[in-house]
Amino acid sequence: MTPEQSAWFAETFTSLVTNVSRAVLGADRPVRLVLTAMVAEGHVLLEDAPGTxxxxxxxxxxxxxxxxHQRIQFTPDLLPSDVTGVTIWDQGTRTFQFHPGPVFxxxxxxxxxxxxxxxxxSALLEVMEEGHVTVDRDTHPVGRPFVVIATQNPIEQAGTYRLPEAQLDRFLVRTSLGYPDRTATVEILAGNRDRTTALDAVVTTAGVVEMAELAQTVHVDGAVLDYVxxxxxxxxxxxxTALGASVRGGLALVRCARVTAAAAGRAYVIPDDVKDLAVPVLAHRLVLDPEADFLGATTTQVVERVLSATPPPVARA
Structure with a gap:
């Protein structure tokens, strides 16, 4: 990545964060994490109460x-074809026609x-991992960029199906918007319209794809890889922990660190990039020991403890 490309990447990423934050007030850190996941071509799990x-x-x-943008309200009676799309017989042309679902x-x-x-x-797993869906043996790409922002209510668990560990591992980042502070709340209450309608585009979808490809060229030293x-x-x-982070978790951490480095105008990753992303990238991939879970331990505490006990590198490999 040339210095000019680094400067363009950093400027564009900052503009994206600023633009989105005009509509989502008081949530700069989560907005930055979600955009990092999008540029890293990953997906996001938001654990939040309604109305955030x-x-x-x-x-x-x-x-x-x-x-x-598409929105799917997941309910117990939702079918896989409601997500991916369905093939329907067209009487006029006497052929089967594919009708794309909201994942496109x-x-x-x-x-x-x-x-x-x-x-x-599970209908989302293929498209999240491969970027396409298969219906009646035919493969249909969803295009780039593509990001799934999945939400779940961490409080109300009645009538829900717990996400299995294999599915949680597919999400690059887990974060939470939370409630805004009082200043942002007053500003939200003073508005009388949808703030997203007033937003102008900062970059094209082709520009986001270019950012994703540039981020892959960011250098990661062997010492940083060893740290991960x-x-x-x-x-x-x-x-x-009964189950720790997999190799996929390490790969996810490196992907996000590359984007964070490029967003800072650097063509190389430093240990602080990894430390800043460890909790949102790794915590949701862990499974606690039942006794530790009963005593109130959290996966976030485990990752923070591991960060404190693992010294970062001080020299190149």
Missing amino acids: GKTSLAKAISASVQGT TSVLLADEINRASPKTQ ARLVEGTREDPQ
């Missing part, structure tokens, strides 16, 4: 990149994903 601006976030991102979009908001049956939840490997191993060796 999740739909506004998805609409603001799609408006900022000149993309499209730039930003997909999967609202309350844990309320759908496991079979419907030690962090991942530390989550497995912690006495409070």
Whole structure:
């Protein structure tokens, strides 16, 4: 990545964060994490109570990149074909025609994903991992950029289906918007319209794809890779975990660190990039020991403890 490309990447990413934050007030850190996941070509799990601006976030991102936006309200009776699309016989042409589902979009908001049956939840796995869906043996790409923002209510669990670990591992980042502070709340209450309608596009979808490809060229030194490997191993060796982070978790951490470095105008990753992203990238991939869970331990505490116990590198490999 040339210095000119680094400067363009950093300027564009900052403009995206600023633009989206005009619609989602008081949530700069979560907005930055979601945009990092999009540029890293990953997906986001939002654990939030209703009314915290999740739909506004998805609409603001799609408006900022000149993309499209779709929302699926997951319910127990939702079918896989309601997500991916269905093939229907056309009497006029006497052929089967594919009718795309809502996954064919730039930003997909999967609202309350844990309320759908496991079979419907699994309909998202192929498109999240491969970027295409297969219906009646035919493969249909969804295009780039493509990001799934899945939400689940961490408080109300009645009538829900717990996401299996294999599915949680598919999400690049887990974060939470939370409630805004008082100043942002007053500003929200003073408005009388949807703030996303006033947003102008900052970059095209082709520009986002170019950013994703540039981020892959960011250099990661062997010492930083060793640091990531030690962090991942530390989550497995912690006495409070029954299942630690997988190799996919380490790969996800490196992908996000590359985007964070490029967003700072650097063509190389530093240990602070990894430390800043460890909790949102790794915590949701851990499974606690039942006794530790009973005593009130959290996966966030485990990752923070591993970070404290794992010294970062001080020299190149």
